[in-house]
Amino acid sequence: MNGVQLYFRLIHISLLSRMQYQANFIVGILGLLFWNVINLGLIGVLVTQFTSLKDWTLWEVVFLYSLWIFGYSLYGVFFSHTSELENYLIEGTFDQFLLRPASPLIQLLGREFQLNELANVFIGLTGISLAYTRLDLHWDGWKWGFFIASVVSGGIIVLAINLLIACTGFWTGRSRGTSFIVSQFYYLVQQYPIDIFGMGFRLIVTGLLPVAFMNYYPALFLLDKVNHASPSWWLSYISPLVAFLLVGIVSVVWQLALIRYSSSGS
Amino acid sequence: MKIFWAFARQVFHGNAIYRFEFWMRLFWVYMLMYGVYWVWKTLYTQTPGAFGISLEQMVTYALLGMILDIVLDVGPEWYIANQVRTGAIDTDLMKPLDFHFHMLARSAGEMLFGLGILALPACAIGYFLFDLQPPGDAITSLLFATSVILSFFVFFHIGFLLGTLTVITLDIRSIAWAYYALISFFSGQIVPLWLFPDLLRKISNFLPFQAIYYIPISIYIKTLNGREALQALALQVFWAIILVFVSRWSWSRVHTRLTVQGG
Numbered sequence: 001m002n003g004v005q006l007y008f009r010l011i012h013i014s015l016l017s018r019m020q021y022q023a024n025f026i027v028g029i030l031g032l033l034f035w036n037v038i039n040l041g042l043i044g045v046l047v048t049q050f051t052s053l054k055d056w057t058l059w060e061v062v063f064l065y066s067l068w069i070f071g072y073s074l075y076g077v078f079f080s081h082t083s084e085l086e087n088y089l090i091e092g093t094f095d096q097f098l099l100r101p102a103s104p105l106i107q108l109l110g111r112e113f114q115l116n117e118l119a120n121v122f123i124g125l126t127g128i129s130l131a132y133t134r135l136d137l138h139w140d141g142w143k144w145g146f147f148i149a150s151v152v153s154g155g156i157i158v159l160a161i162n163l164l165i166a167c168t169g170f171w172t173g174r175s176r177g178t179s180f181i182v183s184q185f186y187y188l189v190q191q192y193p194i195d196i197f198g199m200g201f202r203l204i205v206t207g208l209l210p211v212a213f214m215n216y217y218p219a220l221f222l223l224d225k226v227n228h229a230s231p232s233w234w235l236s237y238i239s240p241l242v243a244f245l246l247v248g249i250v251s252v253v254w255q256l257a258l259i260r261y262s263s264s265g266s
Numbered sequence: 267m268k269i270f271w272a273f274a275r276q277v278f279h280g281n282a283i284y285r286f287e288f289w290m291r292l293f294w295v296y297m298l299m300y301g302v303y304w305v306w307k308t309l310y311t312q313t314p315g316a317f318g319i320s321l322e323q324m325v326t327y328a329l330l331g332m333i334l335d336i337v338l339d340v341g342p343e344w345y346i347a348n349q350v351r352t353g354a355i356d357t358d359l360m361k362p363l364d365f366h367f368h369m370l371a372r373s374a375g376e377m378l379f380g381l382g383i384l385a386l387p388a389c390a391i392g393y394f395l396f397d398l399q400p401p402g403d404a405i406t407s408l409l410f411a412t413s414v415i416l417s418f419f420v421f422f423h424i425g426f427l428l429g430t431l432t433v434i435t436l437d438i439r440s441i442a443w444a445y446y447a448l449i450s451f452f453s454g455q456i457v458p459l460w461l462f463p464d465l466l467r468k469i470s471n472f473l474p475f476q477a478i479y480y481i482p483i484s485i486y487i488k489t490l491n492g493r494e495a496l497q498a499l500a501l502q503v504f505w506a507i508i509l510v511f512v513s514r515w516s517w518s519r520v521h522t523r524l525t526v527q528g529g
Contacts, residue, residue, distance in 0.1 A: 024437055024440055027435075027437075027440040027441060030444065031440050031441055031442070031443040031444040032443055034444040034448075035447040037447075038447035038448065039447065041451065042450075042451060042456055045457050045462060045463065045466075046305070046309065046457060048463075049316065050309045050312060050316055051313075053308060053309065053312075054308055054312070116440070177286060177287075180290055181290065181293055181297070184293075184294060184298070185297070187301075188300075188301045192301070196305060196308040198304065201300070
Protein backbone atom coordinates (compact mmCIF):
# COMPACT_ATOMS: atom_id res chain seq x y z
CA MET A 1 0.00 0.00 0.00
CA ASN A 2 1.51 3.35 -0.90
CA GLY A 3 1.50 6.46 1.27
CA VAL A 4 -1.53 8.16 -0.25
CA GLN A 5 -3.68 5.02 -0.09
CA LEU A 6 -2.63 4.44 3.49
CA TYR A 7 -3.45 8.01 4.39
CA PHE A 8 -6.99 7.74 3.04
CA ARG A 9 -7.46 4.39 4.71
CA LEU A 10 -6.54 5.92 8.06
CA ILE A 11 -8.75 8.94 7.41
CA HIS A 12 -11.65 6.61 6.68
CA ILE A 13 -11.19 4.88 10.03
CA SER A 14 -11.02 8.14 11.96
CA LEU A 15 -14.12 9.34 10.16
CA LEU A 16 -16.07 6.31 11.30
CA SER A 17 -15.09 6.95 14.91
CA ARG A 18 -15.96 10.64 14.61
CA MET A 19 -19.46 9.91 13.42
CA GLN A 20 -20.18 8.34 16.78
CA TYR A 21 -20.65 11.85 18.11
CA GLN A 22 -23.17 13.35 15.76
CA ALA A 23 -24.69 15.99 17.99
CA ASN A 24 -21.26 17.30 18.80
CA PHE A 25 -20.44 17.44 15.13
CA ILE A 26 -23.49 19.52 14.28
CA VAL A 27 -23.00 21.93 17.15
CA GLY A 28 -19.34 22.23 16.18
CA ILE A 29 -20.17 23.13 12.60
CA LEU A 30 -22.78 25.67 13.64
CA GLY A 31 -20.36 27.17 16.14
CA LEU A 32 -17.66 27.65 13.54
CA LEU A 33 -20.11 29.12 11.04
CA PHE A 34 -21.38 31.52 13.64
CA TRP A 35 -17.87 32.52 14.66
CA ASN A 36 -16.92 33.36 11.07
CA VAL A 37 -20.13 35.23 10.38
CA ILE A 38 -19.58 37.36 13.49
CA ASN A 39 -15.96 37.97 12.60
CA LEU A 40 -16.92 39.09 9.13
CA GLY A 41 -19.76 41.08 10.64
CA LEU A 42 -17.33 43.08 12.77
CA ILE A 43 -15.08 43.87 9.83
CA GLY A 44 -18.21 44.58 7.81
CA VAL A 45 -19.44 47.14 10.33
CA LEU A 46 -16.07 48.87 10.25
CA VAL A 47 -15.56 48.89 6.54
CA THR A 48 -19.10 50.00 5.66
CA GLN A 49 -18.99 52.69 8.32
CA PHE A 50 -15.79 54.08 6.80
CA THR A 51 -16.34 52.93 3.17
CA SER A 52 -12.89 51.33 2.99
CA LEU A 53 -9.85 50.19 4.91
CA LYS A 54 -6.98 52.04 3.26
CA ASP A 55 -7.77 51.19 -0.37
CA TRP A 56 -9.57 47.94 0.36
CA THR A 57 -13.34 48.05 0.01
CA LEU A 58 -15.75 45.86 1.98
CA TRP A 59 -15.94 43.06 -0.58
CA GLU A 60 -12.23 43.10 -1.16
CA VAL A 61 -11.71 42.54 2.56
CA VAL A 62 -14.29 39.74 2.44
CA PHE A 63 -12.34 38.23 -0.44
CA LEU A 64 -9.11 38.45 1.57
CA TYR A 65 -10.72 36.79 4.57
CA SER A 66 -12.34 34.05 2.51
CA LEU A 67 -9.22 33.26 0.52
CA TRP A 68 -7.35 32.76 3.78
CA ILE A 69 -10.01 30.60 5.35
CA PHE A 70 -10.41 28.52 2.19
CA GLY A 71 -6.70 27.68 2.12
CA TYR A 72 -6.66 27.09 5.84
CA SER A 73 -9.67 24.78 5.67
CA LEU A 74 -7.69 22.35 3.51
CA TYR A 75 -5.18 22.11 6.32
CA GLY A 76 -7.93 22.02 8.92
CA VAL A 77 -9.87 19.18 7.35
CA PHE A 78 -6.99 16.89 6.47
CA PHE A 79 -3.96 17.76 8.53
CA SER A 80 -5.02 19.41 11.76
CA HIS A 81 -3.70 16.49 13.78
CA THR A 82 -0.26 18.13 13.33
CA SER A 83 -0.91 20.22 16.41
CA GLU A 84 -1.21 17.05 18.51
CA LEU A 85 2.39 16.06 17.84
CA GLU A 86 3.48 17.73 21.06
CA ASN A 87 1.30 15.43 23.15
CA TYR A 88 2.78 12.33 21.51
CA LEU A 89 6.27 13.61 22.25
CA ILE A 90 5.60 14.46 25.86
CA GLU A 91 3.78 11.26 26.66
CA GLY A 92 6.30 9.15 24.79
CA THR A 93 3.54 7.71 22.62
CA PHE A 94 5.30 8.81 19.43
CA ASP A 95 7.07 5.44 19.55
CA GLN A 96 4.01 3.74 18.10
CA PHE A 97 4.51 5.54 14.78
CA LEU A 98 8.08 4.33 14.54
CA LEU A 99 7.22 0.72 15.26
CA ARG A 100 4.81 0.30 12.37
CA PRO A 101 6.16 -0.29 8.88
CA ALA A 102 4.79 2.92 7.37
CA SER A 103 5.81 6.55 7.19
CA PRO A 104 5.44 8.14 10.66
CA LEU A 105 4.26 11.40 9.09
CA ILE A 106 1.40 9.74 7.22
CA GLN A 107 0.37 7.84 10.33
CA LEU A 108 0.32 11.08 12.31
CA LEU A 109 -1.60 13.10 9.70
CA GLY A 110 -4.04 10.28 9.07
CA ARG A 111 -5.11 10.17 12.68
CA GLU A 112 -7.85 12.72 12.34
CA PHE A 113 -10.26 13.99 9.75
CA GLN A 114 -11.85 17.15 11.08
CA LEU A 115 -15.36 17.21 9.72
CA ASN A 116 -16.14 20.38 11.66
CA GLU A 117 -13.65 22.22 9.51
CA LEU A 118 -15.93 21.68 6.53
CA ALA A 119 -17.69 24.75 7.88
CA ASN A 120 -14.60 26.71 6.88
CA VAL A 121 -14.68 25.28 3.35
CA PHE A 122 -18.25 26.49 3.16
CA ILE A 123 -17.37 29.96 4.49
CA GLY A 124 -14.45 30.22 2.09
CA LEU A 125 -16.50 29.25 -0.94
CA THR A 126 -19.46 31.45 -0.04
CA GLY A 127 -17.28 34.45 0.74
CA ILE A 128 -15.33 34.16 -2.46
CA SER A 129 -18.42 33.67 -4.64
CA LEU A 130 -20.16 36.65 -3.05
CA ALA A 131 -17.07 38.81 -3.42
CA TYR A 132 -16.61 37.65 -7.02
CA THR A 133 -20.10 38.78 -8.03
CA ARG A 134 -20.12 41.96 -5.93
CA LEU A 135 -16.75 43.08 -7.23
CA ASP A 136 -17.89 42.20 -10.76
CA LEU A 137 -14.76 40.18 -11.47
CA HIS A 138 -14.21 38.35 -14.74
CA TRP A 139 -11.27 36.03 -14.48
CA ASP A 140 -9.84 34.27 -17.50
CA GLY A 141 -8.58 30.70 -17.40
CA TRP A 142 -5.15 31.73 -16.16
CA LYS A 143 -6.57 33.58 -13.23
CA TRP A 144 -8.79 30.68 -12.26
CA GLY A 145 -5.78 28.43 -12.43
CA PHE A 146 -3.79 30.83 -10.29
CA PHE A 147 -6.67 31.07 -7.83
CA ILE A 148 -6.80 27.30 -7.35
CA ALA A 149 -3.02 27.17 -7.06
CA SER A 150 -3.15 29.90 -4.39
CA VAL A 151 -5.75 28.08 -2.33
CA VAL A 152 -3.79 24.84 -2.44
CA SER A 153 -0.57 26.72 -1.66
CA GLY A 154 -2.35 28.33 1.27
CA GLY A 155 -3.20 24.93 2.72
CA ILE A 156 0.37 23.74 2.20
CA ILE A 157 1.86 26.89 3.76
CA VAL A 158 -0.15 26.43 6.97
CA LEU A 159 0.68 22.75 7.08
CA ALA A 160 4.38 23.45 6.62
CA ILE A 161 4.55 26.23 9.20
CA ASN A 162 2.55 24.30 11.78
CA LEU A 163 4.58 21.17 11.20
CA LEU A 164 7.82 23.12 11.54
CA ILE A 165 6.63 24.56 14.82
CA ALA A 166 5.49 21.15 16.02
CA CYS A 167 8.91 19.79 15.07
CA THR A 168 10.61 22.19 17.46
CA GLY A 169 9.05 19.92 20.08
CA PHE A 170 11.62 17.27 19.17
CA TRP A 171 14.33 19.57 20.48
CA THR A 172 12.61 21.60 23.17
CA GLY A 173 9.90 19.22 24.35
CA ARG A 174 7.21 21.86 24.10
CA SER A 175 5.86 23.72 21.12
CA ARG A 176 2.46 24.95 22.24
CA GLY A 177 3.73 28.39 23.27
CA THR A 178 5.18 29.07 19.85
CA SER A 179 2.09 27.92 18.02
CA PHE A 180 -0.01 30.09 20.30
CA ILE A 181 2.00 33.15 19.29
CA VAL A 182 1.98 32.25 15.61
CA SER A 183 -1.80 31.96 15.70
CA GLN A 184 -1.93 35.67 16.52
CA PHE A 185 -0.09 36.44 13.29
CA TYR A 186 -2.50 34.18 11.42
CA TYR A 187 -5.45 36.00 12.88
CA LEU A 188 -4.26 39.48 11.90
CA VAL A 189 -3.25 38.48 8.38
CA GLN A 190 -6.55 36.69 7.86
CA GLN A 191 -8.64 39.68 8.81
CA TYR A 192 -6.86 42.74 7.57
CA PRO A 193 -4.85 43.73 4.51
CA ILE A 194 -1.30 43.77 5.83
CA ASP A 195 -0.49 47.11 4.24
CA ILE A 196 -2.26 48.88 7.10
CA PHE A 197 0.41 47.58 9.52
CA GLY A 198 3.97 48.70 10.12
CA MET A 199 6.99 47.57 8.14
CA GLY A 200 8.23 45.16 10.84
CA PHE A 201 5.00 43.20 10.83
CA ARG A 202 4.90 43.03 7.06
CA LEU A 203 8.44 41.72 6.92
CA ILE A 204 7.63 39.01 9.46
CA VAL A 205 4.54 37.73 7.66
CA THR A 206 6.35 37.85 4.31
CA GLY A 207 9.74 36.44 5.19
CA LEU A 208 9.80 34.72 8.54
CA LEU A 209 6.27 33.31 8.75
CA PRO A 210 5.09 33.67 5.17
CA VAL A 211 1.36 33.63 5.92
CA ALA A 212 0.73 36.72 3.81
CA PHE A 213 1.21 34.47 0.79
CA MET A 214 -2.01 32.73 1.74
CA ASN A 215 -4.23 35.67 0.98
CA TYR A 216 -2.71 39.15 0.73
CA TYR A 217 -0.20 38.67 -2.08
CA PRO A 218 -2.28 36.45 -4.36
CA ALA A 219 -5.30 38.69 -3.76
CA LEU A 220 -3.37 41.68 -5.06
CA PHE A 221 -3.07 39.89 -8.38
CA LEU A 222 -6.55 38.34 -8.38
CA LEU A 223 -8.19 41.68 -7.62
CA ASP A 224 -6.00 43.64 -10.04
CA LYS A 225 -4.36 45.64 -7.30
CA VAL A 226 -0.73 44.93 -8.12
CA ASN A 227 1.28 48.12 -8.27
CA HIS A 228 3.94 47.38 -10.85
CA ALA A 229 5.87 50.48 -9.90
CA SER A 230 6.61 49.08 -6.45
CA PRO A 231 9.81 47.03 -6.11
CA SER A 232 7.95 44.13 -4.50
CA TRP A 233 5.34 43.58 -7.23
CA TRP A 234 6.60 40.06 -7.98
CA LEU A 235 5.58 38.84 -4.52
CA SER A 236 1.99 38.62 -5.79
CA TYR A 237 2.85 35.78 -8.14
CA ILE A 238 5.03 33.47 -6.08
CA SER A 239 2.70 31.82 -3.54
CA PRO A 240 3.04 28.36 -5.13
CA LEU A 241 6.81 28.78 -5.09
CA VAL A 242 6.75 29.72 -1.41
CA ALA A 243 4.66 26.63 -0.65
CA PHE A 244 7.10 24.50 -2.62
CA LEU A 245 10.11 25.91 -0.75
CA LEU A 246 8.46 25.38 2.61
CA VAL A 247 7.73 21.75 1.78
CA GLY A 248 11.43 21.33 1.00
CA ILE A 249 12.46 22.88 4.30
CA VAL A 250 9.95 20.95 6.35
CA SER A 251 10.89 17.58 4.86
CA VAL A 252 14.54 18.14 5.75
CA VAL A 253 13.62 19.25 9.28
CA TRP A 254 11.30 16.27 9.71
CA GLN A 255 14.08 13.85 8.77
CA LEU A 256 16.46 15.55 11.19
CA ALA A 257 13.78 15.42 13.88
CA LEU A 258 13.27 11.69 13.44
CA ILE A 259 17.01 11.10 13.76
CA ARG A 260 17.12 13.29 16.80
CA TYR A 261 14.10 11.66 18.48
CA SER A 262 14.62 9.85 21.71
CA SER A 263 11.56 8.62 23.53
CA SER A 264 10.54 10.26 26.76
CA GLY A 265 10.17 6.75 28.14
CA SER A 266 7.21 5.37 30.04
CA MET B 267 -15.31 35.57 53.49
CA LYS B 268 -12.18 33.88 54.83
CA ILE B 269 -12.93 30.81 52.74
CA PHE B 270 -13.51 33.03 49.72
CA TRP B 271 -10.03 34.52 49.98
CA ALA B 272 -8.46 31.15 50.66
CA PHE B 273 -9.72 29.81 47.34
CA ALA B 274 -8.94 33.02 45.51
CA ARG B 275 -5.39 33.04 46.88
CA GLN B 276 -4.85 29.44 45.91
CA VAL B 277 -5.78 30.12 42.28
CA PHE B 278 -3.60 33.24 42.26
CA HIS B 279 -0.55 31.27 43.36
CA GLY B 280 -1.42 28.43 41.02
CA ASN B 281 -1.19 30.85 38.12
CA ALA B 282 1.91 32.60 39.33
CA ILE B 283 4.20 29.58 39.02
CA TYR B 284 3.96 29.39 35.25
CA ARG B 285 6.49 31.95 34.17
CA PHE B 286 6.51 30.98 30.53
CA GLU B 287 2.76 31.26 30.42
CA PHE B 288 3.10 34.80 31.74
CA TRP B 289 5.36 35.93 28.88
CA MET B 290 3.17 34.20 26.39
CA ARG B 291 0.03 35.91 27.57
CA LEU B 292 1.80 39.24 27.63
CA PHE B 293 2.97 38.77 24.08
CA TRP B 294 -0.56 37.75 23.13
CA VAL B 295 -1.96 41.02 24.49
CA TYR B 296 0.81 42.93 22.75
CA MET B 297 -0.17 41.44 19.40
CA LEU B 298 -3.85 42.16 20.00
CA MET B 299 -3.06 45.76 20.86
CA TYR B 300 -0.78 46.06 17.86
CA GLY B 301 -3.58 44.92 15.57
CA VAL B 302 -6.33 47.18 16.84
CA TYR B 303 -3.98 50.16 17.07
CA TRP B 304 -3.16 50.06 13.37
CA VAL B 305 -6.70 49.33 12.27
CA TRP B 306 -8.15 52.32 14.10
CA LYS B 307 -5.28 54.57 13.13
CA THR B 308 -5.78 53.69 9.48
CA LEU B 309 -9.54 54.25 9.66
CA TYR B 310 -9.05 57.52 11.48
CA THR B 311 -6.48 58.92 9.08
CA GLN B 312 -8.91 58.13 6.27
CA THR B 313 -12.02 59.77 7.72
CA PRO B 314 -11.13 61.83 10.79
CA GLY B 315 -14.64 63.15 11.42
CA ALA B 316 -16.51 59.87 11.39
CA PHE B 317 -15.89 58.85 15.01
CA GLY B 318 -17.29 61.78 16.91
CA ILE B 319 -14.34 61.39 19.26
CA SER B 320 -10.61 61.97 19.02
CA LEU B 321 -8.10 59.44 17.74
CA GLU B 322 -6.55 59.16 21.21
CA GLN B 323 -9.95 58.29 22.70
CA MET B 324 -10.66 55.76 19.97
CA VAL B 325 -7.29 54.06 20.31
CA THR B 326 -7.65 54.03 24.10
CA TYR B 327 -11.04 52.38 23.73
CA ALA B 328 -9.62 49.67 21.49
CA LEU B 329 -6.55 49.05 23.67
CA LEU B 330 -8.61 48.82 26.84
CA GLY B 331 -10.84 46.27 25.14
CA MET B 332 -7.79 44.05 24.82
CA ILE B 333 -6.30 44.78 28.26
CA LEU B 334 -9.60 44.21 30.07
CA ASP B 335 -9.88 40.89 28.30
CA ILE B 336 -7.04 39.43 30.39
CA VAL B 337 -8.61 40.71 33.57
CA LEU B 338 -12.23 39.80 32.92
CA ASP B 339 -12.14 36.63 30.87
CA VAL B 340 -11.63 34.25 33.79
CA GLY B 341 -13.47 31.38 32.14
CA PRO B 342 -15.29 29.50 34.95
CA GLU B 343 -16.98 27.55 32.13
CA TRP B 344 -13.70 25.82 31.25
CA TYR B 345 -13.12 24.75 34.81
CA ILE B 346 -16.64 23.38 35.17
CA ALA B 347 -16.56 21.66 31.77
CA ASN B 348 -13.23 20.08 32.57
CA GLN B 349 -14.40 18.83 35.94
CA VAL B 350 -17.55 17.41 34.36
CA ARG B 351 -15.61 15.74 31.57
CA THR B 352 -13.09 14.07 33.86
CA GLY B 353 -15.65 13.28 36.51
CA ALA B 354 -13.71 15.27 39.10
CA ILE B 355 -16.78 17.44 39.67
CA ASP B 356 -17.83 15.12 42.50
CA THR B 357 -14.90 16.33 44.64
CA ASP B 358 -16.13 19.89 44.14
CA LEU B 359 -19.64 18.92 45.14
CA MET B 360 -18.46 17.05 48.20
CA LYS B 361 -16.87 20.18 49.59
CA PRO B 362 -19.04 21.62 52.35
CA LEU B 363 -19.29 24.78 50.35
CA ASP B 364 -21.78 26.31 48.00
CA PHE B 365 -20.66 25.51 44.43
CA HIS B 366 -21.57 28.89 42.98
CA PHE B 367 -19.65 30.61 45.79
CA HIS B 368 -16.67 28.34 45.24
CA MET B 369 -16.58 29.18 41.54
CA LEU B 370 -16.87 32.87 42.26
CA ALA B 371 -13.90 32.65 44.62
CA ARG B 372 -11.80 30.79 42.05
CA SER B 373 -12.66 33.29 39.36
CA ALA B 374 -11.88 36.18 41.66
CA GLY B 375 -8.44 34.65 42.11
CA GLU B 376 -8.00 34.49 38.35
CA MET B 377 -9.14 38.06 38.00
CA LEU B 378 -6.80 39.33 40.68
CA PHE B 379 -3.93 37.54 38.97
CA GLY B 380 -4.82 39.17 35.68
CA LEU B 381 -5.20 42.54 37.33
CA GLY B 382 -2.12 42.44 39.53
CA ILE B 383 0.37 40.60 37.36
CA LEU B 384 -0.67 41.00 33.73
CA ALA B 385 -2.68 44.20 33.45
CA LEU B 386 0.05 46.52 34.70
CA PRO B 387 2.73 45.50 32.18
CA ALA B 388 0.03 45.45 29.50
CA CYS B 389 -0.96 49.01 30.39
CA ALA B 390 2.69 50.04 30.31
CA ILE B 391 3.07 48.57 26.83
CA GLY B 392 -0.11 50.36 25.79
CA TYR B 393 1.06 53.64 27.25
CA PHE B 394 4.60 53.64 25.86
CA LEU B 395 4.05 51.99 22.50
CA PHE B 396 0.46 52.71 21.50
CA ASP B 397 -0.70 56.04 23.00
CA LEU B 398 -2.94 54.61 25.71
CA GLN B 399 -4.33 57.64 27.54
CA PRO B 400 -4.06 57.70 31.34
CA PRO B 401 -7.41 58.07 33.13
CA GLY B 402 -8.65 61.66 33.21
CA ASP B 403 -9.52 62.51 36.81
CA ALA B 404 -10.19 60.90 40.17
CA ILE B 405 -13.96 60.62 39.68
CA THR B 406 -13.62 58.97 36.28
CA SER B 407 -11.08 56.53 37.70
CA LEU B 408 -13.38 55.67 40.58
CA LEU B 409 -16.39 55.16 38.29
CA PHE B 410 -14.25 53.08 35.95
CA ALA B 411 -12.97 50.86 38.76
CA THR B 412 -16.49 50.28 40.06
CA SER B 413 -17.67 49.52 36.58
CA VAL B 414 -14.89 46.98 36.00
CA ILE B 415 -15.81 45.12 39.17
CA LEU B 416 -19.42 44.97 38.00
CA SER B 417 -18.23 43.79 34.57
CA PHE B 418 -16.37 40.98 36.23
CA PHE B 419 -19.54 40.01 38.04
CA VAL B 420 -21.63 39.99 34.87
CA PHE B 421 -19.03 38.16 32.79
CA PHE B 422 -18.44 35.57 35.48
CA HIS B 423 -22.10 34.71 35.65
CA ILE B 424 -22.51 34.41 31.90
CA GLY B 425 -19.56 32.02 31.92
CA PHE B 426 -21.02 30.15 34.87
CA LEU B 427 -24.27 29.70 32.98
CA LEU B 428 -22.38 28.28 30.02
CA GLY B 429 -20.57 25.95 32.42
CA THR B 430 -23.95 24.84 33.76
CA LEU B 431 -24.99 24.07 30.22
CA THR B 432 -21.99 21.77 29.74
CA VAL B 433 -23.29 19.58 32.53
CA ILE B 434 -26.03 18.70 30.07
CA THR B 435 -24.09 18.77 26.79
CA LEU B 436 -20.91 17.28 28.34
CA ASP B 437 -18.79 19.19 25.87
CA ILE B 438 -17.80 22.81 25.69
CA ARG B 439 -15.38 23.05 22.79
CA SER B 440 -18.02 23.02 20.10
CA ILE B 441 -20.07 25.74 21.77
CA ALA B 442 -17.08 27.85 22.77
CA TRP B 443 -16.53 29.39 19.34
CA ALA B 444 -20.06 30.65 19.08
CA TYR B 445 -19.98 31.87 22.65
CA TYR B 446 -16.79 33.90 22.24
CA ALA B 447 -18.00 35.31 18.95
CA LEU B 448 -21.22 36.43 20.57
CA ILE B 449 -19.43 38.09 23.48
CA SER B 450 -16.82 39.92 21.44
CA PHE B 451 -19.46 41.24 19.09
CA PHE B 452 -22.24 42.40 21.38
CA SER B 453 -20.07 43.49 24.29
CA GLY B 454 -18.46 46.20 22.18
CA GLN B 455 -15.04 44.79 22.92
CA ILE B 456 -13.70 45.33 19.43
CA VAL B 457 -16.07 47.78 17.78
CA PRO B 458 -17.78 50.30 20.08
CA LEU B 459 -21.54 49.94 20.03
CA TRP B 460 -22.18 53.47 18.80
CA LEU B 461 -20.65 52.53 15.45
CA PHE B 462 -23.16 49.71 14.96
CA PRO B 463 -26.01 50.03 12.47
CA ASP B 464 -29.29 50.95 14.20
CA LEU B 465 -30.81 47.50 14.29
CA LEU B 466 -27.74 45.85 15.81
CA ARG B 467 -27.42 48.64 18.35
CA LYS B 468 -31.00 48.15 19.42
CA ILE B 469 -30.45 44.42 19.83
CA SER B 470 -27.30 44.96 21.86
CA ASN B 471 -29.16 47.34 24.16
CA PHE B 472 -31.37 44.48 25.28
CA LEU B 473 -28.51 42.09 25.92
CA PRO B 474 -26.37 41.83 29.05
CA PHE B 475 -23.13 41.77 27.07
CA GLN B 476 -22.75 45.54 26.78
CA ALA B 477 -22.23 45.54 30.56
CA ILE B 478 -18.94 43.69 30.05
CA TYR B 479 -16.73 45.93 27.91
CA TYR B 480 -18.73 48.75 26.43
CA ILE B 481 -19.80 50.41 29.69
CA PRO B 482 -16.49 50.48 31.63
CA ILE B 483 -14.47 51.55 28.61
CA SER B 484 -16.93 54.25 27.61
CA ILE B 485 -16.74 55.59 31.14
CA TYR B 486 -12.96 55.61 30.93
CA ILE B 487 -12.83 57.62 27.72
CA LYS B 488 -15.70 59.80 28.98
CA THR B 489 -18.17 59.20 26.20
CA LEU B 490 -20.40 58.20 29.10
CA ASN B 491 -20.09 60.76 31.88
CA GLY B 492 -22.05 62.37 34.68
CA ARG B 493 -25.62 61.14 34.82
CA GLU B 494 -25.19 58.77 31.88
CA ALA B 495 -22.30 57.06 33.59
CA LEU B 496 -24.36 56.52 36.73
CA GLN B 497 -27.25 55.15 34.68
CA ALA B 498 -24.85 52.78 32.96
CA LEU B 499 -23.57 51.57 36.32
CA ALA B 500 -27.15 51.00 37.43
CA LEU B 501 -27.71 48.93 34.32
CA GLN B 502 -24.68 46.81 35.20
CA VAL B 503 -26.03 46.29 38.74
CA PHE B 504 -29.38 45.30 37.25
CA TRP B 505 -27.81 42.66 35.00
CA ALA B 506 -25.54 41.39 37.78
CA ILE B 507 -28.51 40.79 40.07
CA ILE B 508 -30.58 39.09 37.39
CA LEU B 509 -27.68 36.86 36.42
CA VAL B 510 -26.97 35.84 40.01
CA PHE B 511 -30.54 34.61 40.34
CA VAL B 512 -30.62 32.87 36.98
CA SER B 513 -27.26 31.20 37.66
CA ARG B 514 -28.23 29.89 41.08
CA TRP B 515 -31.59 28.69 39.82
CA SER B 516 -30.12 26.88 36.78
CA TRP B 517 -27.39 25.28 38.84
CA SER B 518 -29.91 23.91 41.32
CA ARG B 519 -31.93 22.49 38.43
CA VAL B 520 -28.96 20.93 36.71
CA HIS B 521 -27.35 19.67 39.89
CA THR B 522 -30.06 17.05 40.29
CA ARG B 523 -29.48 15.54 36.87
CA LEU B 524 -25.72 15.55 36.99
CA THR B 525 -24.10 12.37 35.74
CA VAL B 526 -20.60 11.76 36.97
CA GLN B 527 -18.39 10.17 34.36
CA GLY B 528 -15.71 7.66 35.22
CA GLY B 529 -14.77 7.26 38.84
